Amino acid sequence: MNALHGAVPIAWYLILSALLFSLGVVGFLIKRNLITVFMSIELMLNGVNLSFVAFAHQWHQAKGQIFVFFVMMVAAAEAAVGLAIIIAVFRARATLAVDRIDLMKL
Amino acid sequence: MELILFLIFAAICVAGAVNLLLQTHPINSALSLIVVMTSLAVLYLLLGAEFLAAAQIIVYAGAIMVLFTFVVMLLNAGREERTLGSKAARIVGFPAVAALMAVLATVIIRTQGLGVSSMGSGVTSTTELSTELFTKLLLPFEVTSVLVLIAVLGAVALARHGSGEGAGK
DSSP states (O other), X not given: OOGGGTOEEHHHHHHHHHHHHHHHHHHHHHOOBXXXXXXXXXXXXXHHHXXXXXXXXXXXXXXXXXXXXXXXXXXXXXXXXXXXXXXXXHHHHSOOBTTTOOTTOO | OHHHHHHHHHHXXXXXXXXXXXXXXXXXXXXXXXXXXXXXXXXXXXXXBHHHHHHIIIIIIIIIHHHHHHHHHHTTOOOOOOOOOOHHIIIXXXXXXXXXXXXXXXXXXXXXXXXXXXXXXXXXXXXHHHHHHHHTTHHHHHHHXXXXXXXXXXXXXXXXXXXXXXXXX
């Protein structure tokens, strides 16, 4: 790798993105608070966005960046609706612990 | 120069993500997520995505995380108690995550023809981006605006007082 010339291999960006996605999945599994579980989902979205931008740079396409733009918009909508649902759940059950929000569990 | 910037901000990014997992208080997790998003904006700049870097700061680190911290404070969310999680998460989840990470890393490392990024070469200007967005992709853009409008209405309807017993009233 000609790393010392100052250019960063695209593969490193992709590995960072995979790492962020995996950390998001781990957070989704181990966190016990509804809000932090939701934050882990945002972390996964960010990891995927990074790989979109890296590939857009690789092939000199603007479309990859536009895809990230749409993901951001959908994430904003999702955050608004998700947090409203969290507020409604908190009103109904007075807890944020996912272990105690088990009405739909078999 | 670029390599040093990448290494610094990639390290900050991963450290913030790990810190998100380790903190028990939601507000600390939210703050470390802001760190992750801001350092990702710097990485977008290194990849020549100047508009997305600005949008990342404004939309993610600004709007979405303000919403998160606001909800954490509104609900007065306390420290979470650590449980071991479900059995499925322990038996299937963590090995699956490790396998996913390993497969992704192997595929990425073995892939030939991935180039290098250099800051001067591939800058996508905002003009280029908006030309594409407002000529070829105008319909998806407008559909997304309808989606955001519906999301706003849904959020208001869900979070309204007394929505538990019939939101239609």
